[in-house]
Amino acid sequence: MADRVVTRTFKASIRNQTQVRPDLDSLAFAASKLWNVGRWHIQRIWDAIGHIPNHNELTSYLKRHERYRDLHSQSSQRVLQELAEAFNGWYASDDPDDNPPGYRKRGDEHPRSTVTFKQKGFKLDAEHGYVRLSKGRNLKEHRSDFVLCSYETRPDVDLAEVGSVQQVRAVWNGDDWELHFVCNVEIEHSDAPGEKTAGIDLGISNVAAVSIGDETLLYPGNAVKEDVHYFRHVEYGTEGDNGPSKKAEWARQKKDRRRKHSLHALTRDIVEQCADHDIGEIAVGHPKDIRDDAEWGRHGNKKIHDWPFDTIIDMIEYKAAERGISVQRVDEAGLRTSKTCCACGTKASPNRVERGLYVCGECGLVANADLNAAENMRATVTPNPEEDRSNGCLAQPAVRLFDKHTGVVAGREQVADCKP
Ligand SMILES: [Zn+2]
Numbered sequence: 225m226a227d228r229v230v231t232r233t234f235k236a237s238i239r240n241q242t243q244v245r246p247d248l249d250s251l252a253f254a255a256s257k258l259w260n261v262g263r264w265h266i267q268r269i270w271d272a273i274g275h276i277p278n279h280n281e282l283t284s285y286l287k288r289h290e291r292y293r294d295l296h297s298q299s300s301q302r303v304l305q306e307l308a309e310a311f312n313g314w315y316a317s318d319d320p321d322d323n324p325p326g327y328r329k330r331g332d333e334h335p336r337s338t339v340t341f342k343q344k345g346f347k348l349d350a351e352h353g354y355v356r357l358s359k360g361r362n363l364k365e366h367r368s369d370f371v372l373c374s375y376e377t378r379p380d381v382d383l384a385e386v387g388s389v390q391q392v393r394a395v396w397n398g399d400d401w402e403l404h405f406v407c408n409v410e411i412e413h414s415d416a417p418g419e420k421t422a423g424i425d426l427g428i429s430n431v432a433a434v435s436i437g438d439e440t441l442l443y444p445g446n447a448v449k450e451d452v453h454y455f456r457h458v459e460y461g462t463e464g465d466n467g468p469s470k471k472a473e474w475a476r477q478k479k480d481r482r483r484k485h486s487l488h489a490l491t492r493d494i495v496e497q498c499a500d501h502d503i504g505e506i507a508v509g510h511p512k513d514i515r516d517d518a519e520w521g522r523h524g525n526k527k528i529h530d531w532p533f534d535t536i537i538d539m540i541e542y543k544a545a546e547r548g549i550s551v552q553r554v555d556e557a558g559l560r561t562s563k564t565c566c567a568c569g570t571k572a573s574p575n576r577v578e579r580g581l582y583v584c585g586e587c588g589l590v591a592n593a594d595l596n597a598a599e600n601m602r603a604t605v606t607p608n609p610e611e612d613r614s615n616g617c618l619a620q621p622a623v624r625l626f627d628k629h630t631g632v633v634a635g636r637e638q639v640a641d642c643k644p
Contacts, residue, residue, distance in 0.1 A: 229408050229409065229410050230408075230409050231407070231408060232406075232407050232409045233405065233406050233407070234383065234404070234405045234407060235377070235378075235402055235403070235404055235405075236376055236404075236405065237403075238373050238375055238376075238400070238401050238402065238403060239375065240372075240374045241401065244372070244373050245401060247359070247363075247371040248336075248339070248371060248394050248396075251294070251295060251339045251371070252336035252339055253334045254291065254295055254360070254363065255295060255299070255338070255339050256336070257291050257294070258289075258291045258292060258295065258304070259303055259328045260327045260328055260334075261289060262303070262304050263307060263326075263327050264327075265277070265285055266307070266311060276311050277308075279305045279307075279308035279309075282307065282308060283301055286304065287300075290362065294360045294362045294363050295339065296341065296345040296359065296360055298340075298341070298342040298343070298344055298345045299339055299341055299342070299345055299358075299360070301342075302340040302342065303337070303340075311324065311325060338393050338394065338395050339357075340392075340393050341357050341358065341392045342391055343390070344358075345357065346358065346389075346392045347370075348383065348389055348392070350382070350383040350384035352481070353374055353376065353477070354372060354373065355372075356370045356371070356372055357370060357371045357373065357392065357394065377405075379538070380538040381542075382484060382488050385488055385492075387407050387408050387410055388407060389405050389406070391405075391406040392405055409546075417499075417502075417503070417504040417547065417548040418499075418501070420436065420437070420503050420612070421437070421503065421507070421602050421606045422434055422435065422436045422501070422506045422507070423598040423599055423601030423602025423603070423604070423605075424508040424509075424540070424598055424601060425562070425595070425597035425598040425600075426510070426536060428445055428531060429444070429594075430442055430444055430594045431443045431445040431536070432490065432494060432536070433594035433597065434494060434497065435599040435601070435602050435618070436498070436501050436503065436602075437599075437602065437606075437612035437613045438613065438617060439501065439617055439622070440595045440617045440618060440620075440622065441494075441497060441622050441623075442594065442595070442622070442623050443625075444625060484535075486626050487532065487535060487536060487539060488539060489626055489632050490536075490626060490633055491539035491540050491543055492543055492633075493624060493632070493633035493634075494540060495540060495544050499547045499549065503549055504550070505549065505550050505551075505552065506540065506544060506549060506550070507551075507552045507554050507605040508540060508554065508601065509554040509555065509601055510533050510537065510553070537553065541553075552605055554604050562593060562594075562596065562597035565582070565584040565587060565589055566589070566591070566596050566597075566600050566603065566609075566618070567584065567587050567610070567613075568584060568586050568587040570584060570585070570586040582596040589615055589618070590619050591618035591619050592618060592621055595617075595618045595621055596618060599618060623635070
């Protein structure tokens with residue numbers, strides 16, 4: 225196992241856009257003004273002595289300038305660094321038609337420059353989805369000394385998970401401000417991914433059932449499900465006449481974060497288990513037919529649409545890619561379904577699946593119903609799935625639970641050795 229570090233940028237939208245816009249606007253205008261001041265100084269020095277000052281020279285010329293103090297010192301440094309880089313690029317270019325970097329001004333207006341916050345200029349609270357961006361000395365007098373942004377990343381990205389955040393960039397996309405988190409991500413990669421295959425069946429009672437053939441894993445949906453029920457109550461219980469109250473909104477966000485966290489822990493464990501078992505390819509399907517699920521069914525089928533199957537698949541795909549494992553999304557319609565016996569291919573009548581147990585009338589297979597479905601998934605990416613299948617394991621999976629106190633997924637008991 226060799227680790228390497230790569231840089232990744234994760235985009236996020238800003239939830240409290242209206243609140244932070246004036247502050248981010250003034251920082252961005254200040255960045256444009258500083259760029260222009262730097263641009264003017266470069267011109268002056270070039271005209272006088274035929275030398276283009278580099279980034280360090282520019283910084284020492286300008287660090288006492290009023291405009292330099294509009295931004296956090298590291299943010300100002302970054303503006304001048306970009307300017308120096310732009311000049312280097314122009315100077316190194318062989319194309320005589322290339323123009324030197326221009327001023328950032330349109331008429332009397334300054335455009336909104338990207339503002340970069342380095343290590344000392346931001347404070348991230350990934351758990352609650354907040355980031356504090358520091359202002360410069362000049363801009364913090366009247367208001368507070370930082371901009372507090374509530375951000376939202378893509379559902380499959382959790383900044384608490386991805387590694388260390390090196391920089392935060394506030395970027396104006398033409399309509400809104402968005403944040404770009406530049407992270408160092410450690411990638412664990414074995415020399416080559418394994419050659420074995422895995423099948424994953426997603427559901428609600430069991431969030432995931434994984435079949436590796438001669439080993440099986442079951443992930444009961446305990447923690448995720450509790451959250452959904454508890455927070456649904458809070459959410460609708462406090463709604464006033466004017467739409468969701470602040471408390472309801474808080475509950476919604478808290479639910480999202482908790483659910484996201486438990487799904488990350490779950491998918492990370494699935495992918496780690498697969499990597500540990502030399503898996504090179506995973507087949508996973510978006511459930512088309514939700515199987516009989518007495519406990520869940522009582523609350524009505526509508527809730528099933530709330531279930532984050534797509535998010536789970538995205539997370540598995542993303543984490544697997546980092547380990548060189550490929551993921552095949554299998555369209556379950558028209559395939560061997562959960563009603564098909566994974567051992568002999570016989571399609572059982574629905575009443576053969578009882579209390580989560582699959583019993584084949586043809587070959588006598590007794591299996592956990594979800595693992596039977598997972599093994600059918602695995603068969604879509606394996607030419608001879610029976611070669612490494614253990615029917616015993618299909619009935620006796622190792623159960624892995626999400627622990628709310630530690631926030632990780634771990635085995636409930638010693639994994640029984642059920643290899644043939
Ligand atoms: Zn059978």
